[in-house]
Amino acid sequence: MDTLTRMRAFIDVVEAEGFSAAARKIGRSKALLSKYVRELEDELGALLLNRTTRQFSLTEAGHTYFKRASELVREIDSLAETVRESSGDVKGRIKLTAPRTFGDAAIGRSLVDFAKAHPDITLEIHLDDRFVDLVEEGFDLAIRITRLEDSSMIARRLSPFRIRICAAPELLERVGTPMQPSELARLPCIIDTNGRWLSNWPFRRNNGEMMSVSVSGPIEVNSPLATRAAAVAGLGFAPLPDFIAAPALASGELVSVLDESVPRDGGIYAVYPHRRYLPAKIRVFVDFLAQWFKEHERG
Template identity: 80%
Template sequence: MDTLTRMRAFIDVVEAEGFSAAARKIGRSKALLSKYVRELEDELGALLLNRTTRQFSLTEVGHTYYRRASEIVREIDSLADTVRDSSGDVRGRIRLTAPRTFSDAPIGQSLIDFSKEHPDVVLDIHLDDRFVDLVEEGYDLAIRITRLEDSSMIAKRLAPFSLKICGSPDLIARTGRPERPQDLSRMPCIVDTNGRWLSNWPFMRENGEMFSVPVSGPLEANSPLTTRAAAIAGLGFAPLPDFIAKPALESGELVSLLDDWVPRGGGIFAVYPHRRYLPVKIRVFVDFLAQWFRKHEAD
């Protein structure tokens, strides 16, 4: 049995957070995976996993080994993909992390459309609103909705993005229309706790200087869809991603406010680590998303 097979078994067990879950996921027996990991530990002369009947965890050396082994296996798979590139054969697994905001919105259809067009690729989607460390946690790429600041990654801009400060016509009639961001501090606001700024909303002056305004209100939720529903109901002013706010703005249920103060330069990005060999499946996936957003830009 070669080291690479044992290494893959170890990675599968770590990512599935257990032998049983890994066995179900990859279609091998729990006993076989346990054997491979035990042989790997014997080969290394080090304990990689702490095993009890109720707990599963990496040792300190196991954590280090997992991180480096994942990088090595991805490089090997990437090289194999590069060799297969000439055949046009796109297959394998893409481990993707994306925010729930992306998946729950109409633009999440892009992921379904990719799977329909490329049935030999398994799209393994993990929805998480935090900024995931792609290398540390073994992801192939991420969808990020932000003003991109991380220069250690390769990023392809898929579409523009901006926040909209929204309020219902009924709310504006009751409280008045905020003329400056600072006015929001004395008005009811809805806090989307998925946002990086929470109850300190970011704004930008004409000279590009950023500042924040503290807000509060009757409702906080970790869902932009719930935030939108609360804004439509007139509970408060709310910051919404433009693609979430769009239907309610078009119907007149919400009004966009303070547009000249909202930070600019945001986007929806496909982000992936620098690699010597970029897997064909990743390039095909990113190109598909870019074309999908161009096609649906006017929708």
């Protein structure tokens, strides 16, 4: 039995958070995985996992080995995929993280369309609104909707992205349409706690300088979809991603205000770690998304 097989077994167990879960995921027996990990520990002369009858935890050596082993296995797989690419044989698994908002919105269809177009590539999609450490947690790439700031990653912009401040027509009739961002401080607003803004909303002055408006209102919720529903109900002004706001704007349930004052420097990005060999499956995936967004440009 070679070291690489044992190494993969160890990584599978750690990522699945248990022998039983790993066995179910990869289709091997729990006893076999336990044997591989035990042999790896014997080979290294170090304990990697603290085992009990109910759970396990990584030792300090296990943490160190897992991080480096994961990087090595990804490099080996990437090199193999680079060779396969020359023969047109692109397959494998992509471990992807994306915000729940992305998966729930119409643009989440891009992932379904990719899976349909590339049946030999399996997408393992984790929808999570937290900022995931790709290297530490073993992800191949992330979809991020933001102003990109992490220079340690490679990023490809898939689509422009902007926030729209939206309100129901009935609310505008009741409180009036704000002409300046500062007016929002005295008007009811809906706080999306999932966003970076929270209750301090950034705007751009006519001279290009940035300003912040402190807002408050009847609802604070960690979901753009719930924020949109509250806005449609007339409860307040709401900051919504353009792809979330679009259906309600098109139907007239919501109206966009202060468009010229809202920053427009955001984007939807595919982000992945720096690697010597970029896997062919990642290139195929990112190229597909870039083309998908080009064909589905939002107005």
